[in-house]
Amino acid sequence: MNNYTLYVDNNCSSCKKIQHFISENNITVNTVNIDEESYELPFAIMIIPALVKDNKLLAYGPDITPLLIESEL
Numbered sequence: 001m002n003n004y005t006l007y008v009d010n011n012c013s014s015c016k017k018i019q020h021f022i023s024e025n026n027i028t029v030n031t032v033n034i035d036e037e038s039y040e041l042p043f044a045i046m047i048i049p050a051l052v053k054d055n056k057l058l059a060y061g062p063d064i065t066p067l068l069i070e071s072e073l
Contacts, residue, residue: 002071005030006064007039007050015049018064027068 006022006029008015022029032039034048041052047060051067059067 002028003030003053004058004068004071005032005052007032007034007045007048007052009033009048010035012048014061018049018068021065022068025068025072027072029068 006018008019008031010033019031021027022031029051034045042055043057049064050060051058051064058064
């Protein structure tokens, strides 16, 4: 597992696209739906989807895809 966490919500079309990409490419990522689950981070999530590793924001939106591909290599 790559230890990435993807933060999404229920009404985000970009979130759905990233989740579809993850599913189609069999990438393992912990996913937290901020509308349905509690979470703790040392910063506020201002844009979703947001990709986090070790409590650091790595990317958001379409910038997530290249990092996920890289993590699987």
